[in-house]
Amino acid sequence: MTSDLPGPFDALVGGEDGAAGDDRLSPTALDRSATTPTDGPLVAVDGVSVGYGDVGVLADVSLSVDSGEFVGLVGPNGAGKTTLLKSINGVLAPDSGSVRVADETVSTLSARAASRLVATVPQDTTVAFEFTVEDIVEMGRTPYHGRFSGDSDAGEAVERALERTETARFRDRSVASLSGGERQRVVLARALAQETPALLLDEPTASLDVNHQVRTLELVRDLVDTEGKAALAAIHDLDVAARFCDRLAVLADGDLLAVGPPEAVLTADHVGTAFDTDAAVLPNPVTGTPAVTPFSEPGDADLTVHVVGTGQRTARTVSVLSSAGATVTVGVVPSGDVAAATARELAAETVTAPAFAALDAERETAARDLLAAADAAVVVEPVAAPLRALVRDRDAVVRVAAADGSVPADRQSGERSYHSDTVTPETVLAGVRRALDRPVEADD
Numbered sequence: 349m350t351s352d353l354p355g356p357f358d359a360l361v362g363g364e365d366g367a368a369g370d371d372r373l374s375p376t377a378l379d380r381s382a383t384t385p386t387d388g389p390l391v392a393v394d395g396v397s398v399g400y401g402d403v404g405v406l407a408d409v410s411l412s413v414d415s416g417e418f419v420g421l422v423g424p425n426g427a428g429k430t431t432l433l434k435s436i437n438g439v440l441a442p443d444s445g446s447v448r449v450a451d452e453t454v455s456t457l458s459a460r461a462a463s464r465l466v467a468t469v470p471q472d473t474t475v476a477f478e479f480t481v482e483d484i485v486e487m488g489r490t491p492y493h494g495r496f497s498g499d500s501d502a503g504e505a506v507e508r509a510l511e512r513t514e515t516a517r518f519r520d521r522s523v524a525s526l527s528g529g530e531r532q533r534v535v536l537a538r539a540l541a542q543e544t545p546a547l548l549l550d551e552p553t554a555s556l557d558v559n560h561q562v563r564t565l566e567l568v569r570d571l572v573d574t575e576g577k578a579a580l581a582a583i584h585d586l587d588v589a590a591r592f593c594d595r596l597a598v599l600a601d602g603d604l605l606a607v608g609p610p611e612a613v614l615t616a617d618h619v620g621t622a623f624d625t626d627a628a629v630l631p632n633p634v635t636g637t638p639a640v641t642p643f644s645e646p647g648d649a650d651l652t653v654h655v656v657g658t659g660q661r662t663a664r665t666v667s668v669l670s671s672a673g674a675t676v677t678v679g680v681v682p683s684g685d686v687a688a689a690t691a692r693e694l695a696a697e698t699v700t701a702p703a704f705a706a707l708d709a710e711r712e713t714a715a716r717d718l719l720a721a722a723d724a725a726v727v728v729e730p731v732a733a734p735l736r737a738l739v740r741d742r743d744a745v746v747r748v749a750a751a752d753g754s755v756p757a758d759r760q761s762g763e764r765s766y767h768s769d770t771v772t773p774e775t776v777l778a779g780v781r782r783a784l785d786r787p788v789e790a791d792d
């Protein structure tokens with residue numbers, strides 16, 4: 349039986365010489381390969397360097413994953429994420445450094461023995477032959493087949509893996525007939541059938557729709573929490589990684605830039621260094637975990653704009669103006685508001701006040717000073733009367749309509765406001781340019 353399933357399946361068929369009986373794994377390690385945690389980290393990468401010819405890919409990388417921990421590996425394409433995973437599962441031998449799983453040095457183990465410790469879900473799930481789904485999942489039990497004995501636990505393990513990945517209904521279908529997302533779940537089922545203490549996943553949600561992305565990572569999260577597995581996953585979606593992982597490791601140019609809890613690792617500085625882009629990192633209003641919003645190359649809008657308002661639409665308005673290259677000031681805004689957090693993330697000068705507090709003279713003066721220095725003011729409706737009063741004497745005022753498109757009844761006559769029922773956070777720059785009688789550019 350042959351397959352072009354990459355990496356892990358090659359490891360299932362034996363050692364380098366294809367011998368099925370080369371099991372260089374101690375009985376103690378076999379006992380641990382269920383769920384019993386080791387004294388130290390279950391996966392320990394120590395000073396690993398890997399290169400392809402003269403091209404270095406990983407440089408002195410050290411990382412650990414404990415039993416009962418889900419670590420996300422994030423970084424740009426070409427950073428070395430897949431190479432690191434292949435070093436951990438034994439497909440690649442490090443040029444220097446070591447990898448230990450369950451206290452066993454992976455490079456000293458046969459492929460069969462390593463496959464009892466580490467299961468991998470690869471990026472490429474292409475299968476050239478007409479295996480059924482059940483056949484593919486059963487391949488996960490190959491490390492447990494002896495030369496002269498079968499695997500008494502195979503049936504139960506395969507059935508459990510099919511059910512947990514919601515692929516049981518495909519069991520008799522050819523894997524080649526499935527969609528990319530369905531094949532991804534089948535390969536995950538095969539990895540689960542291996543019943544290893546460590547689980548590696550290389551972009552496990554890349555081919556999945558949103559629903560199955562969440563279900564897949566919830567499943568991994570559950571395996572970590574209930575069975576004590578150590579999971580390491582390369583994940584391209586930073587928001588998803590922050591939502592499901594205990595820690596994140598940022599890999600850039602073959603080096604680990606930062607390792608730690610998502611809220612400590614996903615900062616504008618780290619994202620900017622790793623991905624070479626400006627970004628705002630703010631708490632997701634639903635999950636509370638960090639959410640990353642990258643910006644395109646900053647524009648050259650030579651303007652200073654003061655924004656008045658609160659909430660998500662104000663935050664979006666500030667982001668759009670800032671990414672266009674404008675100098676943005678904000679206020680007065682409640683200190684805990686998402687608009688204040690966005691302004692801080694984008695280094696916009698901001699006047700804040702405690703939530704529900706009255707507008708005092710000191711903060712009003714500070715806001716008026718910022719308004720006086722601005723070329724234009726933007727009011728994001730709806731706003732309270734004291735905030736609307738701040739801009740009453742301004743000539744160039746742009747109003748971003750409320751979410752329902754409504755226009756305030758007390759709009760002051762004589763204001764040079766751009767047509768308020770057509771301005772949104774996304775078109776606010778065009779509104780500012782029109783209010784200032786400047787040409788509206790094509791990309792506004």
